Amino acid sequence: MIGAKGLPTLYPVGGGIETHVENLSRHLCDRGHEVTVYVRKYANPKQKKKHKGIKIVTLPSLKTKHLDTITHVLLASLHALTMDYDIWHYHGIGPSTLCWIPRVFKRSTRVISTFHSRDQFHEKWGGFAKLYLMFAEWATVAIPHATITVSHELQILCSLLFPKKEVDYVPNGVEIPKKISGVKELKQFHLKKGKYFIHLARIVAHKAQDDSIRAFKQLKTTDKLVIAGSASFDDVDYLEDLKILAKDDPRIIFTGHISGPTLRSLVGNCRAMVHPSRSEGLSVSILEAMSNGKVVIMSDIPANLELIDHSGIAIPVGDIEMLSAAMQWVIDDPETANMRGARGKEIIKRLFSWESVARHIEYVYEGTYYERKGLARYRQVEARNR
Helix, strand or coil, rough: EECCCCCCCCCCCCCCHHHHHHHHHHHHHHCCCCHHHHHHHHHHHCCEECCCEEEEEEEEECCCCCCCHHHHHHHHHHHHCCCCCCCCEEEHHHHHHCCHHHHHHHHEEEEEECCCHHHHHCCCCHHHHHHHHHEEEEEEEHHCCCEECHHHHHHHHHHCCCCCCEECCCCCCCCCCCCCCCCHHHHHCCCCCCCEECCCCCHHHHHCCCHHHHHHHHHCCEEEEEECCCCCCHHHHHHHHHHHHHEEEEEEEEEEECCCHHHHHHHCCCCEEEEEECCCCCCHHHHHHHHHHCEEEEEEEHEEEEECCCEEEECCCCHHHHHHHHHHHHCCCCHHHHHHHHHHHHHHHHHHHHHHHHHHHHHHHHHHHHHHHCCHHHHHHHHCCC
8 A cells, every 4th residue: 555644543644545544454454465554754653564454664755745745655666666565556646646667667466546536626736736636637547457436526537537447436434333432532622522513634725624613603602613633744834824713712622633532532422523625535534423423514515415315414615604504503403413414324334334445445456456367357247246
């Protein structure tokens, strides 16, 4: 696995891609595979070589906004050339621009790329970076043996970019809670069960935490707003802007990075999740809230609308008034909000468990392996039917 910063439960870093890679790797290990994840030096300060059954290779990077990812992925790709891997799996369109390395120099392996999101629309990137990310979208579809998308919207985009390429749709996954989350973790943030909204996401402009804060400040309520997540080294200015925006409202709480029992408690005991992101692939945070039976107030971008199926509340992107009104509605009509949350939990059980995700990605791996052996792709279909 190449492209993630690190593993979130090993060291507090990253966002949806890192969560995806860790959970996918863990479930593939449970299914009998040997999985190696390449992580960046700052994301593994103790230089651990194994975590939850996953092998870890730690390599440096040039830790700047534009060079952090590409330098690490280059080093990871060169290191992997010396290893005997059957499958190289690149995560994200930026890392996938280097997936030509194994295609040229390690032709016996199979190369997979996962298209997680349209990064060119993330607000932190300038003109040249956006052009490179436009090329990256094409490369993610054209170069690897197989391409996976996490949403139907991205699958359709890929079919337009490269009509002759079959693209596999495999969504993000989430663990279904086996018991009701405890409340003792709430005390450190002075929170009460069911009396706060949570915006759980990496602190970066396209996740629109500023919209959540502006909308919440319009509410006359004793509820609180929890901004949960951390900023990467190149997003600290946005975090400071958020804190300035929220400084005159003591109801708004910044938790920093959360994981483990604290994450489960904050999501499992909230009134609702707010997620008005401007750009998204398929949000793991939304899946986590839905798996806990929580209603989600989200932006109406296509990737989000694929999820809710009448279980959440969609508002126009950037519409602060509508976002505030939706939050007020959840406060005023908790019974209907709870009904929508329960419907969302059933959707997650049916379609988005990590066990199902790992099984489907295993099918993609098997399909490319059969092709390498000269067998027809119908063997992959046979595996699915079994």
